[in-house]
Amino acid sequence: MAKRPVPDIGLTRSYLAYFVLGVGIVGITIVSWVAIAFATTADRPEMTRLVFAAVLPLLGTWVGAVIAFYFGRDNLQVGSQTTLDAVRAAGGLAEDEQITSVMTPYNRIVRKDVSDDAQAQTLQLSDFYRAMRSAGMSRVPVFANRRALYVVHEPDLDKYAQMHSLSTAALTTQTLADMVSDADLKKALTSFGAVPGTATVSEARAALDKLPEAKDLFVTDDGKRTGLVLGWVTNSDLARSS
DSSP states (O other): OOOOOOOOHHHHHHHHHHHHHHHHHHHHHHHHHHHHHTSOTTTHHHHHHHHHHHHHHHHHHHHHHHHHHHHHHHHHHHHHHHHHHHHHHTTOBOTTSBGGGTSEEGGGOOOEEESSHHHHTTSBHHHHHHHHHHHTOSEEEEEETTEEEEEEEHHHHHHHHHHTTOOGGGOSSOBHHHHHTSHHHHHHHTOOEEEETTOBHHHHHHHHHTOTTOOEEEEESSSSTTSOEEEEEEHHHHTTBO
16 A cells, blocks of 8 residues: 655645735735725825734734744754754763753853742743843743742743734733743743752753653752752753763
8 A cells, every 4th residue: 555645844834824924915905905995085094094004013923923933943943953963073961971060050040030929920021032132042940939930931932922913022011920821831831840960961861851841951959840949951951962
């Protein structure tokens, strides 16, 4: 029996992106033309201004959301693979190396500190975005009394913004509570593991592999998620292991 051909996911994504953009632009153009054409002579200048004021931001957001959603993943994969290949070519890390030599120490972590979970959920999403841009990072953890509560990743901010037809930089009134209210996003925000300071790189990789959704590990005093954070290790850090 002949094997069914495997679909080209990249090509399908490209076709879908063009289709969505095309339908959106045509639909917006038709609605705008109808609004202007059927306006009275006296109202037409004002209607034209209103149409342009409404359509241009909408079109920009639409195009940005489609590009980010359909092509952002490829860029991330290429960047991650390039970094991984370069580090491996340089020798990588020994599997028996202690995780404390790989982690970012607590006092060097770019983070948000709060007193408890209630305060954490009042943090504005735009603050996370600015912190990422300022630090040149794509994720920011939230700690309460030196214990990890959440890790906010830029792709999750993008996903939330796309769900609500907003640009990521425009998330000035939304808070972490809004993201937590979505079950899938809450899972992403709280998907992280923990290892003790005595763990090796190999043991840390094994711990992360047990958590398919997780991209972060915290090195804690007792090796548990609820322990005091000593340092932070990301999936990118562990990719340096040979």
